[in-house]
Amino acid sequence: MALTGVLRPGHAQIRVLDMAAATKFYGDVLGLVETGRDKQGRVYYKCWDERDHNSLVLRQADQAGLDFFAFKVLDKATLEKFDADLKAYGLKTERIPAGDMLETGERVRFELPSGHLIELYAEKTQVGNGLPNLNPPPWDLKNSERGIAPVRMDHCLMYGPNIDQNKKIFMEVLGFYLVERVFMPKGGPAGEAAIWLSCGHKSHDVAFVVHEQPGKLHHVSFWLNSWEKTLRAGDIMSMNEVPIDIGPTRHGITRGETIYAFDPSGNRFETFAGGYQPYPDWIPTDWEFESLGPGLDYPQRKLHESFLTVLT
Amino acid sequence: MYQVMLEETGESFQCNEAESALKALARSGKRGIPVGCRGGGCGVCKVKVVSGEYSQTVMSRAHVSKEDEANREVLACCIYPRSNLLLRVIGKLQHVVRR
Numbered sequence A: 001m002a003l004t005g006v007l008r009p010g011h012a013q014i015r016v017l018d019m020a021a022a023t024k025f026y027g028d029v030l031g032l033v034e035t036g037r038d039k040q041g042r043v044y045y046k047c048w049d050e051r052d053h054n055s056l057v058l059r060q061a062d063q064a065g066l067d068f069f070a071f072k073v074l075d076k077a078t079l080e081k082f083d084a085d086l087k088a089y090g091l092k093t094e095r096i097p098a099g100d101m102l103e104t105g106e107r108v109r110f111e112l113p114s115g116h117l118i119e120l121y122a123e124k125t126q127v128g129n130g131l132p133n134l135n136p137p138p139w140d141l142k143n144s145e146r147g148i149a150p151v152r153m154d155h156c157l158m159y160g161p162n163i164d165q166n167k168k169i170f171m172e173v174l175g176f177y178l179v180e181r182v183f184m185p186k187g188g189p190a191g192e193a194a195i196w197l198s199c200g201h202k203s204h205d206v207a208f209v210v211h212e213q214p215g216k217l218h219h220v221s222f223w224l225n226s227w228e229k230t231l232r233a234g235d236i237m238s239m240n241e242v243p244i245d246i247g248p249t250r251h252g253i254t255r256g257e258t259i260y261a262f263d264p265s266g267n268r269f270e271t272f273a274g275g276y277q278p279y280p281d282w283i284p285t286d287w288e289f290e291s292l293g294p295g296l297d298y299p300q301r302k303l304h305e306s307f308l309t310v311l312t
Numbered sequence B: 001m002y003q004v005m006l007e008e009t010g011e012s013f014q015c016n017e018a019e020s021a022l023k024a025l026a027r028s029g030k031r032g033i034p035v036g037c038r039g040g041g042c043g044v045c046k047v048k049v050v051s052g053e054y055s056q057t058v059m060s061r062a063h064v065s066k067e068d069e070a071n072r073e074v075l076a077c078c079i080y081p082r083s084n085l086l087l088r089v090i091g092k093l094q095h096v097v098r099r
């Protein structure tokens, strides 16, 4: 598959209540690589095997949650085209100048009907993954095994209203396709209660669940290469008394192996492995709301109350 | 070790100075306060401290205003007892899918 248009999730900026506690967690426990701090006091991280300068940015604030979630697009011409297409679709866009975020080019920002800020950008300095480019070993002792050490920032699940309108924007303007969905409860209004969208060959790059309050974060997810690594992540979380929400278990939806847990400010994150590789021509997989239990936690078949209620 | 009591149920559990009231509740195996993020971010564990002294860590302003704080309406995952405590649960889990 030729990957053009939107390439992948690029960065998430998360609000934290206590930067010292947050950096200890994201740096030492999750084991991300710190790549910089800016004049505003924001702290930048990447996962060890990511090439670009940053994929997670922390900002100290008086409430937790997600400032914005961004996708990297192929090149500057693609960025210009998406900006024009978003405007033609009827959305307002804003340009954030290059350099506002460290080592990051100009960003095009717009607000989704669900109240979330989404950004697109084409340029971010490639700092590499710490391995030589010529004849590299498969991993290194410095960062690949330090803490949980996820491979990449993988996707984001956001909660808010109007996810049907979000879906149209992602599919009709940004070229995503629908991989899986959950229908609304029977006996109520028709429609989708949750959607999983992909811009490439992953089970999802972004997902939405319908919720009354706009702009809510459910989780930012970090990719691990195996179920074994997921169990290892669970052990490291417990050693460090990281509050776990759900798992280790397997989602029915996307089939991914997962742990949901919380950072010290209460923002949920996920460590995620497995799943499957869909193609854009596939018919989406459907779930009834009444089967959200196994969709969320396949072995336990349990609709954990926190899934629909605990958000930042 | 202090005693923390929930007003509605009369349920009580032990809590030391170094653990949050919510963590102690979970450790005791008892129920009564919704357990969410345990980091002061999600707001589901909100309680009113009816009586007793406590220290606190930072809580999201989205869920605890300055007035709430002055009124001893705080997040159970962010308070640490300095005496026996009596708590009234005020946090509620919100329904999200319109039915």
Ligand code: FES
Residues within 6 Å of the ligand: A266, B022, B034, B035, B036, B037, B038, B039, B040, B041, B042, B043, B044, B045, B046, B075, B076, B077, B078
């Ligand atoms: S459990 Fe989330 S604020 Fe206490």
Ligand SMILES: [Fe+2]
Residues within 6 Å of the ligand: A155, A157, A219, A221, A270, A272
């Ligand atoms: Fe996820």
